Amino acid sequence: RYLATIVEETGHIDRLVRDLLDLAQLEAGELTIVKEKINLTSFLPAELAKYDYMLATKQLTFRTEIPSSLPLVIADPMRLSQVMANLVSNAVRYSPDGGTIEVAAKTTPGKVTVTVSDNGPGIPLSDQPHIWDRFYRVDKSRSRQGGGTGLGLAITKHLVQAMDGEISVHSISGEGSTFALALPVEQTKS
Numbered sequence: 001r002y003l004a005t006i007v008e009e010t011g012h013i014d015r016l017v018r019d020l021l022d023l024a025q026l027e028a029g030e031l032t033i034v035k036e037k038i039n040l041t042s043f044l045p046a047e048l049a050k051y052d053y054m055l056a057t058k059q060l061t062f063r064t065e066i067p068s069s070l071p072l073v074i075a076d077p078m079r080l081s082q083v084m085a086n087l088v089s090n091a092v093r094y095s096p097d098g099g100t101i102e103v104a105a106k107t108t109p110g111k112v113t114v115t116v117s118d119n120g121p122g123i124p125l126s127d128q129p130h131i132w133d134r135f136y137r138v139d140k141s142r143s144r145q146g147g148g149t150g151l152g153l154a155i156t157k158h159l160v161q162a163m164d165g166e167i168s169v170h171s172i173s174g175e176g177s178t179f180a181l182a183l184p185v186e187q188t189k190s
């Protein structure tokens, strides 16, 4: 039992140190982004499979809508995986037990947009501009027991911008949240 606590707590410290280092590097413009062509049709399901254990703790399920053919996007696979981890872990944290998290991808001109939606408590409109700020948390009292430091979305926003993408939130208080991540596609030569 003691060992399990130690492992869990060191895991938290490990994440915190990594987050703080990433944020410091991103803010100093020192983080290197490796741009690769990524096929989201195979990349996304492989990423989501990593969270099965996390979903199981709250009896959550994924519903995916990922087309079998999508243009290749240009992104850093390791950093894209980190962005997905942040969005999925938030969706898991804020979903009610037994809920469904929807992950969809669709093509828009020059981009592929990936959305992660949950039916959690949502984010009040007045808080939405601030969730991208470091250490900002909407419900400070409830947040304490749920864990988290309020760095995830700040890092996510920086990473997405460094990959020439865009991220936005659409959320209605009491109904749920949808985070939309737009990534640039490979330019086809004409």
Ligand code: ATP
Pocket: 086, 090, 091, 094, 118, 120, 121, 122, 123, 131, 136, 137, 138, 139, 143, 147, 148, 149, 150, 151, 152, 153, 154, 177
């Ligand atoms: P960390 O990511 O560092 O573990 P965190 O999840 O609290 O901590 P962020 O991911 O930056 O921090 O999110 C900031 C705040 O935005 C959260 O504390 C929460 O209040 C709100 N938020 C983020 N995602 C959701 C969501 N899917 N549903 C409801 N609120 C959310």
Ligand code: MG
Pocket: 086, 089, 090, 148, 151, 152, 153
């Ligand atoms: Mg988070």
